[in-house]
Amino acid sequence: xxxxxxxxxxxxxxxxxxxxxxxxxxxxxxxxxxxxxxxxxxxxxxxxxxxxxxxxxxxxxxxxxxxxxxxxxxxxxxxxxxxxxxxxxxxxxxxxxxxxxxxxxxxxxxxxxxxxxxxxxxxxxxxxxxxxxxxxxxxxxxxxxxxxxxxxxxxxxxxxxxxxxxxxxxxxxxxxxxxxxxxxxxxxxxxxxxxxxxxxxxxxxxxxxxxxxxxxxxxxxxxxxxxxxxxxxxxxxxxxxxxxxxxxxxxxxxxxxxxxxxxxxxxxxxxxxxxxxxxxxxxxxxxxxxxxxxxxxxxxxxxxxxxxxxxxxxxxxxxxxxxxxxxxxxxxxxxxxxxxxxxxxxxxxxxxxxxxxxxxxxxxxxxxxxxxxxxxxxxxxxxxxxxxxxxxxxxxxxxxxxxxxxxxxxxxxxxxxxxxxxxxxxxxxxxxxxxxxxxxxxxxxxxxxxxxxxxxxxxxxxxxxxxxxxxxxxxxxxxxxxxxxxxxxxxxxxxxxxxxxxxxxxxxxxxxxxxxxxxxxxxxxxxxxxxxxxxxxxxxxxxxxxxxxxxxxxxxxxxxxxxxxxxxxxxxxxxxxxxxxxxxxxxxxxxxxxxxxxxxxxxxxxxxxxxxxxxxxxxxxxxxxxxxxxxxxxxxxxxxxxxxxxxxxxxxxxxxxxxxxxxxxxxxxxxxxxxxx
Ligand code: IVH
Numbered sequence: 001x002x003x004x005x006x007x008x009x010x011x012x013x014x015x016x017x018x019x020x021x022x023x024x025x026x027x028x029x030x031x032x033x034x035x036x037x038x039x040x041x042x043x044x045x046x047x048x049x050x051x052x053x054x055x056x057x058x059x060x061x062x063x064x065x066x067x068x069x070x071x072x073x074x075x076x077x078x079x080x081x082x083x084x085x086x087x088x089x090x091x092x093x094x095x096x097x098x099x100x101x102x103x104x105x106x107x108x109x110x111x112x113x114x115x116x117x118x119x120x121x122x123x124x125x126x127x128x129x130x131x132x133x134x135x136x137x138x139x140x141x142x143x144x145x146x147x148x149x150x151x152x153x154x155x156x157x158x159x160x161x162x163x164x165x166x167x168x169x170x171x172x173x174x175x176x177x178x179x180x181x182x183x184x185x186x187x188x189x190x191x192x193x194x195x196x197x198x199x200x201x202x203x204x205x206x207x208x209x210x211x212x213x214x215x216x217x218x219x220x221x222x223x224x225x226x227x228x229x230x231x232x233x234x235x236x237x238x239x240x241x242x243x244x245x246x247x248x249x250x251x252x253x254x255x256x257x258x259x260x261x262x263x264x265x266x267x268x269x270x271x272x273x274x275x276x277x278x279x280x281x282x283x284x285x286x287x288x289x290x291x292x293x294x295x296x297x298x299x300x301x302x303x304x305x306x307x308x309x310x311x312x313x314x315x316x317x318x319x320x321x322x323x324x325x326x327x328x329x330x331x332x333x334x335x336x337x338x339x340x341x342x343x344x345x346x347x348x349x350x351x352x353x354x355x356x357x358x359x360x361x362x363x364x365x366x367x368x369x370x371x372x373x374x375x376x377x378x379x380x381x382x383x384x385x386x387x388x389x390x391x392x393x394x395x396x397x398x399x400x401x402x403x404x405x406x407x408x409x410x411x412x413x414x415x416x417x418x419x420x421x422x423x424x425x426x427x428x429x430x431x432x433x434x435x436x437x438x439x440x441x442x443x444x445x446x447x448x449x450x451x452x453x454x455x456x457x458x459x460x461x462x463x464x465x466x467x468x469x470x471x472x473x474x475x476x477x478x479x480x481x482x483x484x485x486x487x488x489x490x491x492x493x494x495x496x497x498x499x500x501x502x503x504x505x506x507x508x509x510x511x512x513x514x515x516x517x518x519x520x521x522x523x524x525x526x527x528x529x530x531x532x533x534x535x536x537x538x539x540x541x542x543x544x545x546x547x548x549x550x551x552x553x554x555x556x557x558x559x560x561x562x563x564x565x566x567x568x569x570x571x572x573x574x575x576x577x578x579x580x581x582x583x584x585x586x587x588x589x590x591x592x593x594x595x596x597x598x599x600x601x602x603x604x605x606x607x608x609x610x611x612x613x614x615x616x617x618x619x620x621x622x623x624x625x626x627x628x629x630x631x632x633x634x635x636x637x638x639x640x641x642x643x644x645x646x647x648x649x650x651x652x653x654x655x656x657x658x659x660x661x662x663x664x665x666x667x668x669x670x671x672x673x674x675x676x677x
Contacts, residue, residue: 010044015061025038026156046062061159073210082141085313100310115289115290117290118225119284120285123135127167130160147207161253172225173222175203175220176202181196240296242261281643281663288314290312291315324355325345326371326376337430342360343359345358348379355379359386410435413428413433443517444475449514450507458488459486473573476580505581508530510526512584513529523610527632551632606634607619608648612664639659642662642663
């Protein structure tokens with residue numbers, strides 16, 4: 001019997017299945033089969049195509065791996081020009097745009113569609129008889145580069161669609177997620193290659209690779225934001241932009257899920273404000289919102305001036321980047337003795353605040369980016385995080401810049417500085433280093449630790465200087481008389497300090513563990529440890545193996561916990577804490593407080609980072625009251641991640657697994673909806 005016919009049928013069936021699962025996985029974020037099962041399907045198809053090469057089609061999902069290098073890109077002429085957008089920067093400019101549109105439409109009512117403005121590259125994708133056939137960059141708006149082979153490797157672009165018009169074009173933005181961007185830069189750093197400045201540059205670099213096998217490894221994604229031209233097909237083209245987006249979604253394209261229809265300017269402003277605060281939690285970079293007149297007929301009426309349509313505008317977020325001069329590099333001694341370089345900058349406004357210092361992380365960071373003293377540098381401040389130096393503006397170098405060298409000695413105590421093999425940071429290993437001691441105490445008294453109000457910077461420094469406090473436990477033995485003897489402390493404030501110290505003895509175990517300042521143990525790990533061991537005695541007795549059974553704790557963290565509790569000096573501090581009456585065990589577990597109304601039943605939450613508006617325990621309680629469960633590590637069962645400021649690795653993990661990610665604003669909004677805020 002002819003073997004080819006059954007092979008052809010099987011190949012077609014496999015393609016159908018693989019395309020279906022691709023769509024579930026990449027576009028809908030909700031896979032039905034395991035990665036292994038998916039790989040098996042792909043493997044079977046590859047084998048068939050290898051045996052019957054004439055069965056191989058350009059739209060086969062096996063072709064996503066990329067083709068051998070092209071000489072250069074061909075040119076594609078756009079049938080409709082690819083336009084750009086006008087910008088507005090505040091609500092007054094937006095109102096002026098809105099008014100102009102209203103005027104041109106002679107008072108006729110009009111709806112608006114609000115979308116995210118992706119910071120990537122525009123592409124045009126042409127489908128012929130349901131098959132992705134040509135993909136091009138924007139180019140000069142009229143002619144772009146033919147990057148079809150590269151775009152075929154982008155998994156969120158369907159290679160095949162069913163039921164659409166005979167020929168049509170869609171437009172969208174090719175982007176790199178923040179997570180992929182980080183991954184690529186880490187890889188480049190390892191290979192000693194120059195780093196990409198932002199996801200947009202990195203996406204552009206990836207899309208314009210001559211070897212599409214490289215593009216395939218980059219993890220590019222696409223969001224489709226418009227239907228272009230349409231040819232053939234029975235259904236009339238949709239009458240509104242909103243409907244065309246729904247149509248595109250039903251054809252299997254990935255359309256941004258956070259769209260909104262608005263009829264008033266206030267609604268547009270609310271959408272803008274919402275995403276201004278939530279954008280840090282988005283997996284991709286958005287640099288504003290795009291507002292588009294919904295009706296196609298009205299769009300046509302409004303027309304285009306130059307290259308900008310009158311019917312749409314971009315309402316930009318305030319830029320979170322700026323350029324300024326790097327005046328000097330200073331060194332901060334960290335609580336564990338690390339010498340952390342930081343940038344002293346000519347003050348510059350970024351994202352609404354004036355920045356005069358930014359972190360430079362460590363020696364490698366400075367070397368990899370070739371940051372020199374005197375450089376013009378790009379400063380970024382995203383969300384709540386500490387300002388960062390992205391890199392130098394090489395075009396503005398004068399030759400007068402100076403390379404930086406880490407100091408040979410600790411700037412606080414003069415002890416020789418050392419960079420242990422395998423570590424990124426230089427350290428001062430003198431445990432009696434005053435800067436280190438001060439940082440340790442500061443950490444101990446801080447909000448996420450013992451929360452001793454009034455014992456911050458200045459008071460603490462005075463206590464250290466007066467020799468009252470050498471290790472954190474000493475604060476519990478400071479007397480009223482000693483405090484009064486400190487220059488700046490009046491009777492009343494001394495009493496406040498004493499009260500705060502006394503109150504801190506009742507801090508939850510997780511905070512006490514965090515306060516100890518164990519290397520590699522932050523607030524989150526401390527919480528996991530408290531939950532598992534329920535007392536400091538149990539924790540200090542745990543071996544490394546047992547420690548590693550706690551979620552998120554690996555060999556490195558386990559080793560530093562064990563080392564901490566082996567240390568004589570640390571043991572002495574713990575003993576002093578015990579004598580001072582600090583509670584070193586968890587409170588008995590309270591019965592779960594659930595309410596009668598359980599809209600979050602079945603939801604599995606995980607919290608990460610710091611919430612500004614409430615303590616972690618409070619947030620957990622409210623979730624439980626609504627019927628939700630709270631776990632400590634992100635697993636496939638996790639449905640929601642609440643990410644506060646400075647979120648940990650859980651955020652990336654949650655995104656990988658497709659959990660819903662809420663930032664604080666979204667979490668509060670959800671609580672409010674159920675009367676829990
Ligand atoms: S609509 C009207 N929608 O912004 C024609 N563009 O400055 C403009 N962009 O080249 C396209 N997100 O690369 C549109 N939701 C969105 C967008 C978006 C990002 C980009 C696009 C365009 C540029 C215009």
